[in-house]
Amino acid sequence: xxxxxxxxxxxxxxxxxxxxxxxxxxxxxxxxxxxxxxxxxxxxxxxxxxxxxxxxxxxxxxxxxxxxxxxxxxxxxxxxxxxxxxxxxxxxxxxxxxxxxxxxxxxxxxxxxxxxxxxxxxxxxxxxxxxxxxxxxxxxxxxxxxxxxxxxxxxxxxxxxxxxxxxxxxxxxxxxxxxxxxxxxxxxxxxxxxxxxxxxxxxxxxxxxxxxxxxxxxxxxxxxxxxxxxxxxxxxxxxxxxxxxxxxxxxxxxxxxxxxxxxxxxxxxxxxxxxxxxxxxxxxxxxxxxxxxxxxxxxxxxxxxxxxxxxxxxxxxxxxxxxxxxxxxxxxxxxxxxxxxxxxxxxxxxxxxxxxx
Amino acid sequence: xxxxxxxxxxxxxxxxxxxxxxxxxxxxxxxxxxxxxxxxxxxxxxxxxxxxxxxxxxxxxxxxxxxxxxxxxxxxxxxxxxxxxxxxxxxxxxxxxxxxxxxxxxxxxxxxxxxxxxxxxxxxxxxxxxxxxxxxxxxxxxxxxxxxxxxxxxxxxxxxxxxxxxxxxxxxxxxxxxxxxxxxxxxxxxxxxxxxxxxxxxxxxxxxxxxxxxxxxxxxxxxxxxxxxxxxxxxxxxxxxxxxxxxxxxxxxxxxxxxxxxxxxxxxxxxxxxxxxxxxxxxxxxxxxxxxxxxxxxxxxxxxxxxxxxxxxxxxxxxxxxxxxxxxxxxxxxxxxxxxxxxxxxxxxxxxxxxxxxxxxxxxxxxxxxxxxxxxxxxxxxxxxxxxxxxxxxxxxxxxxxxxxxxxxxxxxxxxxxxxxxxxxxxxxxxxxxxxxxxxxxxxxxxxxxxxxxxxxxxxxxxxxxxxxxxxxxxxxxxxxxxxxxxxxxxxxxxxxxxxxxxxxxxxxxxxxxxxxxxxxxxxxxxxxxxxxxxxxxxxxxxxxxxxxxxxxxxxxx
Numbered sequence: 001x002x003x004x005x006x007x008x009x010x011x012x013x014x015x016x017x018x019x020x021x022x023x024x025x026x027x028x029x030x031x032x033x034x035x036x037x038x039x040x041x042x043x044x045x046x047x048x049x050x051x052x053x054x055x056x057x058x059x060x061x062x063x064x065x066x067x068x069x070x071x072x073x074x075x076x077x078x079x080x081x082x083x084x085x086x087x088x089x090x091x092x093x094x095x096x097x098x099x100x101x102x103x104x105x106x107x108x109x110x111x112x113x114x115x116x117x118x119x120x121x122x123x124x125x126x127x128x129x130x131x132x133x134x135x136x137x138x139x140x141x142x143x144x145x146x147x148x149x150x151x152x153x154x155x156x157x158x159x160x161x162x163x164x165x166x167x168x169x170x171x172x173x174x175x176x177x178x179x180x181x182x183x184x185x186x187x188x189x190x191x192x193x194x195x196x197x198x199x200x201x202x203x204x205x206x207x208x209x210x211x212x213x214x215x216x217x218x219x220x221x222x223x224x225x226x227x228x229x230x231x232x233x234x235x236x237x238x239x240x241x242x243x244x245x246x247x248x249x250x251x252x253x254x255x256x257x258x259x260x261x262x263x264x265x266x267x268x269x270x271x272x273x274x275x276x277x278x279x280x281x282x283x284x285x286x287x288x289x290x291x292x293x294x295x296x297x298x299x300x301x302x303x304x305x306x307x308x309x310x311x312x313x314x315x316x317x318x319x320x321x322x323x324x325x326x327x328x329x330x331x332x333x334x335x336x337x338x339x340x341x342x343x344x345x346x347x348x349x350x351x352x353x354x355x356x357x
Numbered sequence: 358x359x360x361x362x363x364x365x366x367x368x369x370x371x372x373x374x375x376x377x378x379x380x381x382x383x384x385x386x387x388x389x390x391x392x393x394x395x396x397x398x399x400x401x402x403x404x405x406x407x408x409x410x411x412x413x414x415x416x417x418x419x420x421x422x423x424x425x426x427x428x429x430x431x432x433x434x435x436x437x438x439x440x441x442x443x444x445x446x447x448x449x450x451x452x453x454x455x456x457x458x459x460x461x462x463x464x465x466x467x468x469x470x471x472x473x474x475x476x477x478x479x480x481x482x483x484x485x486x487x488x489x490x491x492x493x494x495x496x497x498x499x500x501x502x503x504x505x506x507x508x509x510x511x512x513x514x515x516x517x518x519x520x521x522x523x524x525x526x527x528x529x530x531x532x533x534x535x536x537x538x539x540x541x542x543x544x545x546x547x548x549x550x551x552x553x554x555x556x557x558x559x560x561x562x563x564x565x566x567x568x569x570x571x572x573x574x575x576x577x578x579x580x581x582x583x584x585x586x587x588x589x590x591x592x593x594x595x596x597x598x599x600x601x602x603x604x605x606x607x608x609x610x611x612x613x614x615x616x617x618x619x620x621x622x623x624x625x626x627x628x629x630x631x632x633x634x635x636x637x638x639x640x641x642x643x644x645x646x647x648x649x650x651x652x653x654x655x656x657x658x659x660x661x662x663x664x665x666x667x668x669x670x671x672x673x674x675x676x677x678x679x680x681x682x683x684x685x686x687x688x689x690x691x692x693x694x695x696x697x698x699x700x701x702x703x704x705x706x707x708x709x710x711x712x713x714x715x716x717x718x719x720x721x722x723x724x725x726x727x728x729x730x731x732x733x734x735x736x737x738x739x740x741x742x743x744x745x746x747x748x749x750x751x752x753x754x755x756x757x758x759x760x761x762x763x764x765x766x767x768x769x770x771x772x773x774x775x776x777x778x779x780x781x782x783x784x785x786x787x788x789x790x791x792x793x794x795x796x797x798x799x800x801x802x803x804x805x806x807x808x809x810x811x812x813x814x815x816x817x818x819x820x821x822x823x824x825x826x827x828x829x830x831x832x833x834x835x836x837x838x839x840x841x842x843x844x845x846x847x848x849x850x851x852x853x854x855x856x857x858x859x860x861x862x863x864x865x866x867x868x869x870x871x872x873x874x875x876x877x878x879x880x881x882x883x884x885x886x887x888x889x890x891x892x893x894x895x896x897x898x899x900x901x902x903x904x905x906x907x908x909x910x911x912x913x914x915x
Contacts, residue, residue, distance in 0.1 A: 195633065195636055195639065198662070199664065201642075204664075261894060268862050284664075288664050291583075294431065295460050296432055300425040314407060314410060318372055319374050320372065322374060348426075
């Protein structure tokens, strides 16, 4: 099992690099807090002595420029940091609070670079595992964790490229989550590569399980955005009630409404994939078990996850539920996803007994 | 960026985010007393509101949880029996709450039926409204575009008059998939455009298809059937009611609908892992080679595999299990054959240690019963107990405990062929009797105790070379045979659900307006603005992109 040993080596190396990335992202968050404190201490006018911190921009000041708000660029360009992107929170809306411009600190760049490196190692480890087993690398719990976390990182990196907002601040969450899951997987779920039992010898293993893990990647990112959204909403509420807000890295992040919209977009992609997962699973179940739906424990939880996220989408369209309440539903949704992956796989009796443990 | 209230959309529930904001003063006004009709209307409006639908959805998710915590009769009947044995006080209480039949229980059904009633109450008016919207003209251009999303202004190139500018905008919008309508209000030319009707269509298709799935599943359960049948190699099954080992018809099933065809199991191939030591003995492949013959048809050779069911004569045949069926012959003291059959032994573990029962009701002084263990590759553990160490036939051993007495089948009471009730019988070998259990390898014969006769473990391939037992014991296949006439409809609705979902979430529904105003200097100022109807993250970009395309890049002054 030469290939599998190299694969494990790659995975361990990836974990080390993820850990470095995690530390870099954490340092960046700490720097953000420091930047906000510094900005709060500085006079409202931007002084030449603080090139990295552009200053406090009152939301009201942006009202006139609302048409161009989304893409507004910060003014200060001199200095070592690249031009800081200013996100003008909910322009003109009450309670948006102060936001602080913040560029890309060296720590943030190290974090992203390390994440890309870790992703490459992670990818090699996963591909080698597949080669060692002579099939797709997601046929038991260890492999599923390997592929699932790989997709979480992939989705994160993709969103960094595609999204208009700068979402690098999610790096701490993403690398942290991936690191923990990989750690649990390598220590607790590892099994050496073995051939597929007859029930898994199907093209649907490739389709159904891959789409399932891909949707987990999107749900994870949506979860992170919803958590930050809740924190941001709390901070905005504090500012709106005119109490002194604590200096926090949150001031450098998009406002709650933007976060919510982003979370929603990420989550609906996850939801569509989950819908497909459920249907592909039913088609496969018909072939392998002779019925398309039988309320097997895993089917039950797939259904529950689907209904919770359907609830989330409805909550977004229900007056009084948009905002923090729907964010809680997204958080509950991802919790059920994790529950389905861990507790249901390991402790519930059912037909999806493929953890290999 | 986000949707705004649209007073022109009365079809949605009142608390939908796109519906008009209720007048806050309205609620506090003294309302007249509600009559019966008023109450019904109130109840209906509550049931079809977004908030109720949302709560019912969350309730449905919570209601589904217990079914994964407690074994269900539908998917795990043995687990339920076990649960009753393990929790004799708790189980009947749970049973009272239908906890072992969660998904057909009154309370679970109540939640999803209410949800679907709420859904129907929502989609009917929406469908009606949507049909009207499909025929309606895009609404008048608002007087002040400046307050709308993505508002931008451009100056038309010199020499272009208002008429030309609006005419080209109209053409371009139409080409971009908008439905367009030109207006002239107080001498000002404008074009009003709307697109993305598919979004609402997709939404309605999605929700209607959900209903379709529910109906199809309900009907499928009523008209279909599922049956099980164990077939030993060389045996034939004929698709008639009597031939099934167990049969679960739907409520409206009529057994004249069974198409008579025969299915013979020629051979069952089982392949086990032999190279990878970490997976030694793990099953690699099961293939049942069968021949199928319908009335007046040539017989055809077919195969059934775990992921490749056989679809034939309106039924779906699934290979769901297999095992060994040792051929056992019993002769009485006079040497007459009183029993000979291949008896399916039920596998108990991954290495196919199997248990089976032989019942000899006639031909002997007293009825005879035997409980047997079959080990395809027998090994003796340190404790002296036997075990199977590999699922294939390397060193097959059959052990039998003999019982004599009343089998309990004389009154015509149905009893399982896989269990023996020893309460009215006397044990003759094994256990505490002091007599060793009968132990046989293929081809061997031994005496029954007390001179009752002999028992033979027949070798299915007597001509095989010495020590080759690979074909010595016949295998059986356990087939599930189903018929579900609405399965295809469930699939069709499922595809519609997915398609509807994609369209309803990704097609943006938006209105766009272009207005041409004459400036004092004679040039034409063009105003562009849009309105999102539902989630539309790219609305503002769409407006500026259209303005760029229509009138060139933004003026520098802006």
